[in-house]
């Protein structure tokens with residue numbers, strides 16, 4: 038009988054299959070914010086399996102202090118919060134949830150794109166504030182998407198799903214990726230490969246779908262924002278630190294770009310205060326995978342991976358390290 042510790046509750050009943058044969062302890066979110074290394078060490082000191090989220094910093098220090106730990110089951114596709122080398126060194130298997138949140142995240146990118154293009158946030162406020170006294174000819178005019186260019190940075194699974202949706206809106210799609218996608222992907226998505234500079238200069242909407250790493254850190258910096266059209270929108274459902282948030286605040290303030298839809302932030306859960314008072318910015322608290330279906334499937338994958346490890350299976354499904 039293994040001890041499984043979850044740092045957050047999942048959907049109701051999600052871990053029931055594990056409870057039949059193991060001890061499962063589910064912790065409530067910490068009211069004071071995201072957990073620190075010390076918090077995690079305290080939670081996981083006796084755990085065989087830790088069920089983690091992106092906000093849990095799983096560092097070498099944590100692995101060293103949790104000698105029973107056999108596995109980290111990450112409830113996310115990204116493993117940015119986990120020191121994978123340290124996990125391997127300490128003999129800890131890491132699993133994650135790739136694939137099942139692709140459509141949910143692509144939908145969220147489109148929700149933010151449309152909201153920014155058509156002032157949905159300001160329009161809602163306008164009605165609530167009692168300003169809808171008559172139909173107006175020039176109030177809250179937005180960007181029409183047909184024939185506009187969508188620039189996708191990172192044509193992985195999510196980037197491709199965003200591109201496929203763009204076909205329905207009649208947009209031209211260009212993309213930039215570290216490596217050019219294969220011809221089949223290009224054909225299916227209708228996306229044309231261009232340099233990043235070209236993408237920034239020609240896109241009416243730039244949507245980010247690359248992972249965060251050394252190469253993509255602050256990929257969208259002051260110079261990149263300056264290259265964008267003054268009428269362009271930036272959408273980020275990838276990782277906050279792909280964008281230099283201070284530079285973005287400045288670019289929005291100076292009118293170097295027209296607006297943004299942001300699901301992720303450089304220092305989550307903190308949001309740059311300069312973003313909060315911008316009219317043309319739509320914000321969401323990292324909701325990319327937040328559909329019932331995606332969260333249910335993520336939980337199923339987590340359970341499947343944990344069962345494999347605890348049964349000593351030779352190959353662990355959805356393994357990240």
Ligand code: GLV
Nearest residue numbers: 112113114115326
């Ligand atoms: C969400 O950002 C994830 O990586 O699952």
Ligand code: GLV
Nearest residue numbers: 135136193194195
């Ligand atoms: C989604 O699951 C991705 O890895 O792009």
